[in-house]
Amino acid sequence: MEKLYLHVFSLLLVICLFPQLIKSQDDDYVRQPPRGVIFTHHTSSDEDPQQVHISLVGKDHMRVSWVTESKHVKSIVEYGKESGMYNGKATGEHTSYKYFLYSSGKIHHVTIGPLEPATTYFYRCGGSGPEFSFKTPPQKLPLEFAVAGDLGQTEWTNSTLQHIGSMDYDVLLLPGDLSYADTQQPLWDSFGRIVEPYASKRPWMVTEGNHEVESIPIINPTGFKAYNARWPMPYQESGSTSNLYYSFEVAGTHVIMLGSYADFDAKSDQYKWLQADLAKIDRKVTPWIVVLLHAPWYNTNSAHKGEGESMRKAMEKLLYNARVDVVFAGHVHAYERFTRVYNNEADPCGPVYMTIGDGGNREGLALKFENPASPLSLYREPSFGHGRLRVLNETHAFWGWHRNNESNSVVKDQVWLESLSSSKTCMKSGSQKVGSSSVNDEL
Numbered sequence: 001m002e003k004l005y006l007h008v009f010s011l012l013l014v015i016c017l018f019p020q021l022i023k024s025q026d027d028d029y030v031r032q033p034p035r036g037v038i039f040t041h042h043t044s045s046d047e048d049p050q051q052v053h054i055s056l057v058g059k060d061h062m063r064v065s066w067v068t069e070s071k072h073v074k075s076i077v078e079y080g081k082e083s084g085m086y087n088g089k090a091t092g093e094h095t096s097y098k099y100f101l102y103s104s105g106k107i108h109h110v111t112i113g114p115l116e117p118a119t120t121y122f123y124r125c126g127g128s129g130p131e132f133s134f135k136t137p138p139q140k141l142p143l144e145f146a147v148a149g150d151l152g153q154t155e156w157t158n159s160t161l162q163h164i165g166s167m168d169y170d171v172l173l174l175p176g177d178l179s180y181a182d183t184q185q186p187l188w189d190s191f192g193r194i195v196e197p198y199a200s201k202r203p204w205m206v207t208e209g210n211h212e213v214e215s216i217p218i219i220n221p222t223g224f225k226a227y228n229a230r231w232p233m234p235y236q237e238s239g240s241t242s243n244l245y246y247s248f249e250v251a252g253t254h255v256i257m258l259g260s261y262a263d264f265d266a267k268s269d270q271y272k273w274l275q276a277d278l279a280k281i282d283r284k285v286t287p288w289i290v291v292l293l294h295a296p297w298y299n300t301n302s303a304h305k306g307e308g309e310s311m312r313k314a315m316e317k318l319l320y321n322a323r324v325d326v327v328f329a330g331h332v333h334a335y336e337r338f339t340r341v342y343n344n345e346a347d348p349c350g351p352v353y354m355t356i357g358d359g360g361n362r363e364g365l366a367l368k369f370e371n372p373a374s375p376l377s378l379y380r381e382p383s384f385g386h387g388r389l390r391v392l393n394e395t396h397a398f399w400g401w402h403r404n405n406e407s408n409s410v411v412k413d414q415v416w417l418e419s420l421s422s423s424k425t426c427m428k429s430g431s432q433k434v435g436s437s438s439v440n441d442e443l
């Protein structure tokens with residue numbers, strides 16, 4: 001089965017490959033053409049854990065997720081602060097799913113904790129097999145997020161992941177489009193194996209993109225079958241009823257993961273949840289609010305033009321009134337940074353919008369930007385890479401976009417951000433409280 005998929009993809013790749021060696025506007029960097037899809041195989045025993053990844057749950061717990069071919073492996077995780085010394089143990093749950101002829105392995109999810117902040121833990125999945133380790137995020141700032149969207153699984157993905165892993169960070173944020181399995185389920189397993197060296201060491205917090213939907217009548221009518229089974233996020237903990245949108249807090253930052261592919265109109269569950277979630281934020285505890293979603297609300301690339309527009313119209317005011325600091329999107333395979341914007345105009349109290357959909361998937365880069373550039377767009381470049389948001393303290397954060405070079409990465413765009421929570425004018429005007437009454441106020 002796996003071989004057949006590989007042939008199909010090789011063929012697709014040959015069809016899609018065309019030279020994309022163009023020069024960027026700002027320097028003589030020669031943009032690299034797309035690279036091949038990687039398909040990884042499971043090589044160890046059926047009992048051994050594969051596709052291990054971790055995600056934050058609540059303020060001091062971690063969910064450990066992994067897959068075994070064997071159905072007999074128990075959903076247990078042993079852990080401790082010293083290698084080989086496991087004085088903690090937790091039992092979790094497991095699931096599996098079918099998709100046409102494909103039958104998934106046993107997918108385990110075990111939540112462990114309470115854990116101490118900024119501490120390395122060693123752990124083992126299923127009672128035997130190799131040892132893994134991760135570091136918990138700090139309780140207080142500073143904190144560093146790595147941000148990468150539209151990852152896929154090509155040699156460019158490998159390159160992006162290597163650059164992400166080569167410098168320390170605390171939490172990875174992914175604004176949608178993970179595996180590009182596109183119904184070829186073995187590619188979900190392959191993706192899990194490719195990201196394991198990184199996703200087993202640091203929490204990976206994701207939201208869904210269009211490539212996660214995979215809806216097909218009868219087999220997957222409501223979509224997200226593989227995504228929800230493999231990448232559960234802590235949605236219940238934030239009062240959400242769907243894995244497609246949720247929020248979490250980590251060291252002075254309130255992170256909201258929105259769902260571009262869940263209903264978002266004013267009557268929707270997502271809208272009501274977002275309203276309630278924003279209203280609960282205490283800027284003294286979390287001076288920073290970061291939002292992720294897939295289809296960008298602001299975008300000057302010709303790719304996916306206007307696709308985020310109805311969601312923007314529905315929800316932009318909520319984010320604006322709450323004084324959200326940054327909104328990251330994916331979907332467009334390029335990097336773009338806007339100034340602070342509200343309702344298509346520069347606004348010092350609006351969020352900074354960034355598109356970071358340049359993780360390295362097989363569809364290649366979105367090379368065409370509109371000209372002339374909108375004055376709202378401050379930097380744009382169709383190159384693969386990733387971003388880093390280093391939140392230094394309650395007022396200052398440093399953003400850097402790292403373009404993939406061959407064996408290294410190069411910082412091509414960087415900017416200091418100041419939290420809107422420290423802006424007297426923005427917190428006084430508008431309504432940093434997003435209670436029910438203030439939401440519809442005109443500003």
Ligand SMILES: *[C@@H]1O[C@H](CO)[C@@H](O)[C@H](O)[C@H]1NC(C)=O
Nearest residue numbers: 038040154155158193194197
């Ligand atoms: C990609 O990365 C994986 C995991 O680090 C490695 O096993 C594999 O050899 C790499 N593949 C290529 C083509 O570089």
Ligand SMILES: *[C@@H]1O[C@H](CO)[C@@H](O)[C@H](O)[C@H]1NC(C)=O
Nearest residue numbers: 391392393394395396397416
């Ligand atoms: C926050 O960090 C910035 C940049 O390093 C610094 O200028 C500022 O003084 C810091 N503020 C506090 C309250 O420490």
Ligand SMILES: *[C@@H]1O[C@H](CO)[C@@H](O)[C@H](O)[C@H]1NC(C)=O
Nearest residue numbers: 404405406407408409410411
């Ligand atoms: C990019 O990579 C090439 C090849 O490894 C290297 O020669 C070059 O110095 C790198 N450029 C930068 C700016 O790091």
Ligand SMILES: [Fe+2]
Nearest residue numbers: 177209210331
């Ligand atoms: Fe997408």
